[in-house]
Amino acid sequence: MYLPHRQVADEATTVIRPPSTISNSQLYQAIVYNTAMKVGVVCLVGRPNVGKSTLLNNLLGHKVAITSPKPQTTRVNLEAVYEDDRGQIIFVDTPGIFGKVVDSLSKRINPRAEEALSRQVDVVVYIIDHTREKDFEENKAIGIVRKISAPKILVINKSDVRTPSHRVQYRFLEEEFDRTIEISALHRKNLNTLLEAIFDLLPEGKPMVDTKALVQPGLNIESKTFLAEIIREKAFLFLRRELPYRITAIVDEVVERRGGALYIKARILTTDDRYKSMIIGKGGSMIKEISMAARKELETATSKKVFLELTVETDPHWMDFV
Numbered sequence: 001m002y003l004p005h006r007q008v009a010d011e012a013t014t015v016i017r018p019p020s021t022i023s024n025s026q027l028y029q030a031i032v033y034n035t036a037m038k039v040g041v042v043c044l045v046g047r048p049n050v051g052k053s054t055l056l057n058n059l060l061g062h063k064v065a066i067t068s069p070k071p072q073t074t075r076v077n078l079e080a081v082y083e084d085d086r087g088q089i090i091f092v093d094t095p096g097i098f099g100k101v102v103d104s105l106s107k108r109i110n111p112r113a114e115e116a117l118s119r120q121v122d123v124v125v126y127i128i129d130h131t132r133e134k135d136f137e138e139n140k141a142i143g144i145v146r147k148i149s150a151p152k153i154l155v156i157n158k159s160d161v162r163t164p165s166h167r168v169q170y171r172f173l174e175e176e177f178d179r180t181i182e183i184s185a186l187h188r189k190n191l192n193t194l195l196e197a198i199f200d201l202l203p204e205g206k207p208m209v210d211t212k213a214l215v216q217p218g219l220n221i222e223s224k225t226f227l228a229e230i231i232r233e234k235a236f237l238f239l240r241r242e243l244p245y246r247i248t249a250i251v252d253e254v255v256e257r258r259g260g261a262l263y264i265k266a267r268i269l270t271t272d273d274r275y276k277s278m279i280i281g282k283g284g285s286m287i288k289e290i291s292m293a294a295r296k297e298l299e300t301a302t303s304k305k306v307f308l309e310l311t312v313e314t315d316p317h318w319m320d321f322v
């Protein structure tokens, strides 16, 4: 997983890197002429299903975090970089903060969310879904956010939905936050206002990430986790009801072939042979569909031609290793 470091840019204020390594001219100007740039880590926090991944995807304009109508699909802290002439934002999408610890997997997700928050965070974006009632889970998330001293933005998502609305239950939060912004992540409503607010609250600094080193702006192709999440999302999509959380995807190999095509070798792991045959389907029809959809999505995400070799394995213990 890509970890941003503040030391990426040198301390010198004259030419820091040759122009060829700077991703856009304004950024280059900002570095060379030392004009003020806003840079920092922004943590997206919120209950499962409030729209964190949707927001991240639509802010970045391409798919980075996975979204799903099922909660708890984000298991890792995905990081993505947003960059324009105002500066650079490193987004961290935390896994859902769960009210109940149901299995060995979610036991490990909770500490991860808190870990992401305790790392250096410059701005917290706390997302609520006004269409759902405030509950135990929400209170827990609020408790965690209260402990962070960074500036905070309250984002009320799903503004496109009028009813049901439990907006009044969240009203008290507004005075605890530096800003309150209503958005629709899905319909990209008010996302610019949100970006403005984030840049406003971020400290001045130099770029933390050399986006030119990423295969595609904002996406670190080295992160096999990211590619695996796309494969897992597609598997979920086709197997929706049958096996909610009994699967994971692992990418074993990513090779860039001549001509720029990516060869990706991956496995879907499941806990039981019974699930394995479901994933494979009659005559391999299901795995073929999953493969095809995943390959398309991987091609969009990487802007490259993708060859995907996808197999299915039974491993009753995979949950112990993630």
Ligand code: GDP
Pocket: 046, 047, 048, 049, 050, 051, 052, 053, 054, 055, 066, 067, 068, 069, 070, 071, 072, 073, 074, 096, 157, 158, 159, 160, 161, 183, 184, 185, 186, 187
């Ligand atoms: P996460 O668990 O917080 O990452 O939530 P997701 O981004 O996966 O979104 C959960 C569900 O809410 C998905 O079905 C999204 O399509 C939906 N959703 C997200 N943002 C909006 C929004 O602004 N309006 C509406 N109507 N639905 C949204």
Ligand code: MG
Pocket: 052, 053, 054, 065, 066, 067, 073, 074
């Ligand atoms: Mg998510």
